[in-house]
Amino acid sequence: xxxxKITLRDIEMRFxxxxxxxxxxxxxxAGQTTVLIGPSGCxxxxxxxxxxxxxxxxxxxxxxxxxxxxxxxxxxxxxxMGYVIQEGGLFPHLTxxxxxxxxxxxxxxxxxxxxxxxxxxxxxxxxxxxQEGLARYAVELSxxxxxxxxxxxxxxxxxxxxLLDEPLGALDPMVRASLQTELKEIFGRLGKxxxxxxxxxxxxxxIGDSIVLMRGGRIVQQGSLDDLRERxxxxxxxxxxxxxxxxxxx
Amino acid sequence: xxxxxxxxxxxxxISRCTFYALSVLLLIYTLPSADAQKIGVGxxxxxxxxxxxxxxxxLLEDAGYHVEFKQGMGGTIIVWEAxxxxxxxxxxxxTGTIQETILKSATPLTSEQMQSALAEHGIGMTGxxxxxNTYAFAMRRAHSDSLNIxxxxxxxxxxxxxxxxxxxxxxxxxxxxxxxxxxxxxITPRGMEHALAYVALNNGEIDLMDAYSTDAKLAEYDLAVLxxxxxxxxxxxxxxxxxxxxxLAAIDAIRTVEGAIDEGLMTRLNAEAERTNDFTAAASxxxxxxxxxxVEVAPESFVSKLARWTARHLMLVGISMVIAIxxxxxxxxxxxxxxxxxxxxxxxxxxxxxxPSLALLALLVPVPMLGISPTTAxxxxxxxxxxxxxxxxxxxxxxIPIPLRESAAALGLESTAQLTKLYxxxxxxxxxxxxxxxxxxxxxxxxxxALIGAGGLGEPIISGLALNNAEVILQxxxxxxxxxxxxxxxxxxxxxxxxxxxxxLEEASQQAGTGE
Numbered sequence: 001x002x003x004x005k006i007t008l009r010d011i012e013m014r015f016x017x018x019x020x021x022x023x024x025x026x027x028x029x030a031g032q033t034t035v036l037i038g039p040s041g042c043x044x045x046x047x048x049x050x051x052x053x054x055x056x057x058x059x060x061x062x063x064x065x066x067x068x069x070x071x072x073x074x075x076x077x078x079x080x081m082g083y084v085i086q087e088g089g090l091f092p093h094l095t096x097x098x099x100x101x102x103x104x105x106x107x108x109x110x111x112x113x114x115x116x117x118x119x120x121x122x123x124x125x126x127x128x129x130x131q132e133g134l135a136r137y138a139v140e141l142s143x144x145x146x147x148x149x150x151x152x153x154x155x156x157x158x159x160x161x162x163l164l165d166e167p168l169g170a171l172d173p174m175v176r177a178s179l180q181t182e183l184k185e186i187f188g189r190l191g192k193x194x195x196x197x198x199x200x201x202x203x204x205x206x207i208g209d210s211i212v213l214m215r216g217g218r219i220v221q222q223g224s225l226d227d228l229r230e231r232x233x234x235x236x237x238x239x240x241x242x243x244x245x246x247x248x249x250x
Numbered sequence: 251x252x253x254x255x256x257x258x259x260x261x262x263x264i265s266r267c268t269f270y271a272l273s274v275l276l277l278i279y280t281l282p283s284a285d286a287q288k289i290g291v292g293x294x295x296x297x298x299x300x301x302x303x304x305x306x307x308x309l310l311e312d313a314g315y316h317v318e319f320k321q322g323m324g325g326t327i328i329v330w331e332a333x334x335x336x337x338x339x340x341x342x343x344x345t346g347t348i349q350e351t352i353l354k355s356a357t358p359l360t361s362e363q364m365q366s367a368l369a370e371h372g373i374g375m376t377g378x379x380x381x382x383n384t385y386a387f388a389m390r391r392a393h394s395d396s397l398n399i400x401x402x403x404x405x406x407x408x409x410x411x412x413x414x415x416x417x418x419x420x421x422x423x424x425x426x427x428x429x430x431x432x433x434x435x436x437i438t439p440r441g442m443e444h445a446l447a448y449v450a451l452n453n454g455e456i457d458l459m460d461a462y463s464t465d466a467k468l469a470e471y472d473l474a475v476l477x478x479x480x481x482x483x484x485x486x487x488x489x490x491x492x493x494x495x496x497x498l499a500a501i502d503a504i505r506t507v508e509g510a511i512d513e514g515l516m517t518r519l520n521a522e523a524e525r526t527n528d529f530t531a532a533a534s535x536x537x538x539x540x541x542x543x544x545v546e547v548a549p550e551s552f553v554s555k556l557a558r559w560t561a562r563h564l565m566l567v568g569i570s571m572v573i574a575i576x577x578x579x580x581x582x583x584x585x586x587x588x589x590x591x592x593x594x595x596x597x598x599x600x601x602x603x604x605x606p607s608l609a610l611l612a613l614l615v616p617v618p619m620l621g622i623s624p625t626t627a628x629x630x631x632x633x634x635x636x637x638x639x640x641x642x643x644x645x646x647x648x649x650i651p652i653p654l655r656e657s658a659a660a661l662g663l664e665s666t667a668q669l670t671k672l673y674x675x676x677x678x679x680x681x682x683x684x685x686x687x688x689x690x691x692x693x694x695x696x697x698x699x700a701l702i703g704a705g706g707l708g709e710p711i712i713s714g715l716a717l718n719n720a721e722v723i724l725q726x727x728x729x730x731x732x733x734x735x736x737x738x739x740x741x742x743x744x745x746x747x748x749x750x751x752x753x754x755l756e757e758a759s760q761q762a763g764t765g766e
Contacts, residue, residue, distance in 0.1 A: 054659055078661065078662030083661075086653075089654055089656070093753050102671070137752035137756070
């Protein structure tokens with residue numbers, strides 16, 4: 001269970017003169033939820049884009065189950081990963097159901113219609129998305145519903161890995177809190193490898209098994225919330241944790 | 251789900267109907283005339299040439315030919331090129347024009363010299379038809395009397411006269427420049443469309459114009475013709491030019507006109523054409539006067555003519571648009587990526603758009619395989635239709651937000667499937683708007699097809715210009731405008747079927763959002 005699903009080996013990522021990631025090594029454990037956290041521009045979303053092949057590293061390699069990610073295997077690998085972004089990324093010309101089942105219907109080994117329907121029912125139940133919302137278009141859904149549909153789409157092919165880039169960042173606090181609870185429960189139930197990007201320390205501590213704190217294109221410290229709290233690698237780690245004060249402290 | 255199926259079946263029906271409509275269009279376009287042998291007759295763009303062309307058409311039809319009459323093709327060079335290319339087999343011209351414009355001879359030629367010079371081009375010339383339609387200068391009679399101008403040399407003392415002459419006369423070897431040198435004139439003329447010059451002269455906007463000595467308008471407007479006292483203008487005896495490879499029987503049929511039309515008759519035929527707005531009526535007058543033959547050909551009804559023009563117009567627009575769409579969308583897809591090639595793909599149709607349509611037609615006519623034909627018109631319309639579709643396809647794809655592109659890529663779809671399932675539907679509104687713009691421009695531009703004998707609703711417009719008759723112009727202009735409106739309405743309806751509902755809802759909510 002403790003084997004590594006994804007490994008970043010000596011990755012450097014440059015955009016022209018700007019270095020988004022300095023020589024970075026990272027292991028993402030299978031079946032666990034790893035949270036990437038840090039201030040804006042620290043390189044956390046870049047790591048997610050590298051894993052799913054939207055970016056190609058300037059040097060170094062991303063490995064998926066020990067195999068380097070390349071142009072040859074990226075399509076197959078993407079189908080084993082689900083990707084959810086802050087705005088949901090739902091295609092506006094498709095209904096919620098069409099967004100979710102797009103890939104299942106496209107693939108050559110397409111499932112029969114009744115199995116696709118069964119999968120939709122199962123996903124609706126898992127994400128607590130109302131059945132009657134399936135015929136709606138993105139513009140007719142609330143922000144929280146869009147994220148539920150986006151999560152359903154990411155889970156539709158039953159992937160090994162879920163990549164979530166600030167999935168709750170655009171939601172109001174009430175919806176956000178309840179979705180955090182649901183996500184934690186869903187991740188626990190499915191036992192998938194999850195990589196979640198957030199800038200909210202409370203969310204990271206609540207959902208994450210392992211937290212990777214980043215700053216300026218470098219990983220500062222990786223560990224559990226307790227590790228970070230009790231054995232901070234430097235002052236920045238302490239400052240970052242205490243900067244996120246909760247109501248209880250007020 | 252049921253609703254989706256209905257929409258799908260409607261879409262299928264539409265694409266099936268489109269397919270049938272196109273097949274019919276192509277069939278009309280390519281259908282050979284079944285039995286009779288086909289022969290092309292051309293004419294230039296003024297009343298007399300139209301009338302002589304109609305007479306030739308009747309003579310050939312009576313001789314058993316299927317005649318394709320390409321009327322009002324343009325000036326001398328266009329019609330001459332069409333004759334040499336074999337687009338037409340014959341057309342009426344004048345000895346003066348043949349000598350000056352076609353053979354470019356500095357010295358006067360005898361009839362035999364012209365015959366042999368033309369034969370080198372594979373062209374023959376009939377005998378003279380019997381009238382001399384030379385150039386003349388016309389003024390309002392009262393004006394010429396008050397200034398005491400009766401001869402061309404009298405113009406020397408009036409350098410401030412406003413002169414409007416046809417573009418052809420402006421450039422001819424026996425035209426304005428040598429004439430003004432010979433007569434020592436200091437006047438700077440303006441070039442203008444011949445039929446419009448009569449109106450300008452009558453309204454006093456110009457004082458002097460070039461005319462043809464058999465113009466019906468000379469009598470109609472009671473104009474004074476100035477005497478060519480230095481005998482500058484050559485003889486403009488009317489003849490038919492024909493290809494030497496034309497059937498002998500066809501040439502014999504045309505030859506029956508030799509010596510049959512004097513100046514008086516030609517002026518009457520021209521007047522008849524302008525009075526009735528119908529060149530076939532003028533041709534009928536010729537047959538009744540010359541051959542004392544009963545005229546029983548019923549003139550084509552307006553509805554039937556309108557149907558014929560509209561069908562041809564739709565064919566030109568339809569074929570050129572289908573090709574333009576098929577070519578432009580892939581080009582637009584390629585142009586949506588950054589790089590030099592994309593700039594070229596957008597730039598070339600852009601330059602095309604700046605070429606005036608008339609000039610584009612004139613440039614295409616000499617191209618091998620094109621010539622004076624509907625194909626040339628379709629090529630020109632196709633070239634004009636490219637830019638809006640290419641540009642809108644590229645812009646529509648470029649405007650898809652980055653998060654949506656990344657989501658599309660992250661799904662693990664092949665790039666072709668990303669394009670067809672996601673990108674093109676998301677850009678469909680912009681692409682369709684480009685197509686709509688193209689069709690509406692195309693419907694308007696297609697009226698110019700008549701200039702090269704390709705027919706359509708431009709036919710009455712050009713005849714009307716030749717006749718200087720607003721009513722005839724409107725017979726083409728109004729249906730063309732209505733057609734453009736109809737196209738607009740059809741496309742608005744098509745929007746609902748082609749643009750996915752989700753995109754329309756999104757647009758509506760954005761509009762509501764900005765309205766708040």
